[in-house]
């Protein structure tokens with residue numbers, strides 16, 4: 044397993060999906076995870092696999108902070124230790140379920156399967172801004188690698204073709220030059236960002252009324268996480284975070300959180316807008332071959348306006364990522 048991802052935090056569910064006393068099964072990096080919330084409200088993440096015969100614990104029951112396997116009824120307490128074996132009540136209780144690190148942030152449950160290399164999920168300071176409304180979109184399941192999906196999120200040259208009439212205009216396909224830099228910042232964390240990115244957009248957001256020139260800043264904040272901020276004309280502010288839940292090397296669940304000061308549009312219509320955009324990207328992403336992102340400079344042909352994509356590829360190489368890429 045790739046230590047970079049194994050020791051990083053990944054989103055696996057919305058917090059609101061798991062009520063006290065409830066369980067939820069999730070997949071992460073080819074590992075089955077069961078999330079469950081105890082009576083005190085604390086969230087737990089375990090391997091979703093009974094140590095007795097490998098059954099999914101999430102198919103069992105959760106009662107009095109005890110998970111009971113559906114197969115032979117073995118019971119497991121808060122720390123993942125077996126507390127009861129119904130078929131042999133005096134048997135030594137040696138069985139232990141693998142327990143993972145879990146925390147809740149940005150309204151989501153984040154899991155680290157290994158030993159956390161970071162204190163928590165990537166920085167997303169716009170989320171803490173009380174003047175911005177938060178809208179959760181997706182999740183979107185894509186049959187592609189998370190790095191292909193992140194790279195697509197950073198790509199502006201596809202707007203005029205894939206998102207024609209919304210984020211782009213076929214009559215204006217040229218991508219003006221922009222700046223790419225690495226950054227290390229107390230507020231934003233570290234990574235690589237692209238600034239002064241400009242695009243003419245017929246319908247830049249749900250609330251836009253007509254076309255406008257939008258300035259974007261893209262920042263890559265972890266190997267599989269990226270945040271864009273838009274600087275539309277006027278007093279509108281908008282940040283969109285894309286967080287990946289890698290299921291396998293070539294299948295990914297994508298979570299998008301918007302932080303924006305549009306308090307007029309309905310939440311449903313804003314989600315619908317994001318769904319439309321993402322569902323336009325999905326078939327393109329699923330058609331890309333190979334599904335893993337090639338990191339060698341000559342593996343695919345690039346032009347100058349692909350500079351941010353190339354910077355992202357170098358960043359992945361420098362982060363020593365192996366999963367979902369071809370080195």
Ligand code: FES
Pocket residue numbers: 093094095096097098112113114115116117
């Ligand atoms: Fe879980 Fe037997 S497989 S109790």
Ligand code: CO
Pocket residue numbers: 195201205206320324
């Ligand atoms: Co797109």
